[in-house]
Amino acid sequence: MSKTNAGHFFEDYRLGQVFDHATPRTLTDGDRALYTGLYPTRFALYCADSFARACGLPRSPVEDLAVFHAVFGKTVPDISLNAVANLGYAEGRFLSPVYPGETLSARSEVIGLKQNSSGKTGIVWVRTSGHADDGRTVLEYCRWVMVRKRDPLAPAPETRVPTLAEAVPAPGLVVPERLSFGAYSDVLAGAPHRWGDYDVGELIDHVDGVTVEDAEHMIATRLWQNTARVHFDTGARDDGRRLVYGGHVISLARALSFNGLANAQIVAAINAGAHANPCFAGETVHAWSEVLDKAETRRADVGALRLRLVATRGPAAPGDLRGEDGRYRDHVLLDLDLWALVPT
């Protein structure tokens, strides 16, 4: 019997099946430093303990997306090792800040299955949650992936397509306990634009660009212990290129969005996300945002902005997302729909 993990195939999944994923991971100041070195991030809450304390938190938490990547990485060996495509995200909510020294683990439940008409692949929907070692659930999200079948003749499971919210409703957003933007410093945060300054429909060009290196995306992807071979091995694709982990593009875009959204401190929810086109080393990632919605939260000093965050290959006109055929343009790498918390 082989002792290596060949991953699961579509016919291996069952509705309601639960995976307690391997490799719990203690996040530390070392991971934070690498995150800062790999992404041009400057959101003050995640840079300075003093700024975080002025916002009511005990110290500066780990970047929300680092938590997302760490949890996501754990799911790969069970969920997406044989994935053909990472199709989407929904109902992602950050439930509690994570601090250096905390250990995260991850669990996923299969909530949907649908074999494709070809009979060679199927779609698997999972709801994943991340947990700190004190029992707190810190993150939950759904994602769905297209997975190969081992045996095309294996019988298809009963189809179940879960109903997922188009977006996390604003009342479902979690404002971290004790967070207060009452003493928030625009000067230290780097920009004066607060929640009230953004209008629904507004487009923001984040201006800057970052050319991607293989060494960088591999270090990042390993940091989250995402082991999908296609990111590391030039022999994994016919063209000899290493595919950049989609989460690397997410973090690049989020970091670039500082220039225009410096006060969108906290990612509170991931409503939806599409990796529209693959990204490879040598390409220069730019980003733009669109304000999709605004909402109040249970705290008067904390507002929420629903943002479409788009990463592109090369600079691109904000708003230019899809062609006349309704498909993403070739230069679009990422179309991410998120809620951010912003001082009012």
Next chain:
Amino acid sequence: MSKTNAGHFFEDYRLGQVFDHATPRTLTDGDRALYTGLYPTRFALYCADSFARACGLPRSPVEDLAVFHAVFGKTVPDISLNAVANLGYAEGRFLSPVYPGETLSARSEVIGLKQNSSGKTGIVWVRTSGHADDGRTVLEYCRWVMVRKRDPLAPAPETRVPTLAEAVPAPGLVVPERLSFGAYSDVLAGAPHRWGDYDVGELIDHVDGVTVEDAEHMIATRLWQNTARVHFDTGARDDGRRLVYGGHVISLARALSFNGLANAQIVAAINAGAHANPCFAGETVHAWSEVLDKAETRRADVGALRLRLVATRGPAAPGDLRGEDGRYRDHVLLDLDLWALVPT
């Protein structure tokens, strides 16, 4: 109104203007590890808590130049985003060691302004200070940059060229409180040569070379949250190359200088500095030093060496700095004038 930071232009600056720079930054053991991974540094005081304690410090401090980079990085969005050139440094003094866990912030005051004869650019002099969250000033230095005008027709401000010391006078050097080299171990530090073994005029070839990679200088530059586009984006220059942040060359040269100056433990002052030629990935950085001066300090066991630290592209003969026309030779990348503290 645009929400992105276009940076300031020459006509935006006023004498006496003060900038409290954004993004305070907590430095941690993670930053130290990255510094060690990015630069071939081996100065024992910054490598081992036990060595630092034997020298009277509570633990191993953050590398002096890491403190410099962290403070420098904060100033970029306010001072040098539209800089054509980083012209010089003066009166740089390290006033207090910084320890992992401390949060740094930065402030700059405009101390000089001079429009160039073209009318398209001007020189801005600032005095910058770095502060720990307990209120200590840990670093101060002056630098001057050539900045573009937004509007060439904008009126020139009154010219004021500040008078800056050619070098920090030896009595102005700060020996860290409680520092003692009384129990200093040459064996653990890696070389027997102490303050008395160096002569003014002595040239030291640091022998080793390091070939620069884009991934490395970008990680370093992001770590200090220096956001100047030219370091990250192959589209920022006509030749498609990413300019290596000058501070990366400074740290490379300082680290290389270990081989010949292993006991020059502490950078106490930056007297002057010129980025003589640009550096790009693929080039191999070498370094040599010249002993410019020697001085005693208030502590008998701590001497000071004034050193010219020169980084070159490829190996180069120590002392070969300028051509007959008085200009830096093409292979010279950096000409840095610093004071280091050395056991006597």
Next chain:
Amino acid sequence: MSKTNAGHFFEDYRLGQVFDHATPRTLTDGDRALYTGLYPTRFALYCADSFARACGLPRSPVEDLAVFHAVFGKTVPDISLNAVANLGYAEGRFLSPVYPGETLSARSEVIGLKQNSSGKTGIVWVRTSGHADDGRTVLEYCRWVMVRKRDPLAPAPETRVPTLAEAVPAPGLVVPERLSFGAYSDVLAGAPHRWGDYDVGELIDHVDGVTVEDAEHMIATRLWQNTARVHFDTGARDDGRRLVYGGHVISLARALSFNGLANAQIVAAINAGAHANPCFAGETVHAWSEVLDKAETRRADVGALRLRLVATRGPAAPGDLRGEDGRYRDHVLLDLDLWALVPT
């Protein structure tokens, strides 16, 4: 007199000579994070404090091979700066886990000398030990290197070839104090295969591959303060390539071996090792293992597997190690013989 370290030459060594190596080094969570970013490692004991505590340890220790690299790096300036080849390892034992915050130092004793018949080089055998600042010896190993003579006419020292064990005998393996696999979770560790599931002679293909980047192996090698020029400077070899530090290949192979040996948590001994062929950036490292032996330890819940861990350039058939002439095949990079501790 030159102040730079030219390294020692063969005729400089004396039997019984002891080197207290320079640059003690405090290992931190930052080093751990970099280790995780540089190698695709997922052994749970080294990823999560919670997992380590469930195994009886106070927290997650630093990876065993990181300890090896840190100690090894210290020896380079004294032992192998003028080495032509790193010939072998023997009698390597990990004696005590190292935790973040501990400071390591290293000492070596010359235990063998043999001039080669050419008279231009000689072989130096050293026994090296690594020490924590509380006095614990955490690691010891022998290695031998071929070192150039400064002067071919210098007289040869008396030949002394030490007798070294072919492998560390199982009773000599150290099981960390308080380690217990009684509550070990296969689910969290990532695989169900325990000590009893492995058979002597069994071959395991670790499947995955990692293409090496110059930025990555240089960051790793600097992290351990290994200063051998050939790893960093494109001018050091005639072909302009930077040689990957052999220890980088060791750590890559060990990390890849997770896929098939996920429960081989602890490296307890290095019996032997050969860097069969050089490795360069752009090459894709794969790995396979052979179970050489099995042994019990003094603890009933902890077994030991003696493993041959082989790294190859590109994917390779497990077991295909040497040609008919008895020499390593060209695609073999590393042949490492180690003992690992595994739950029974």
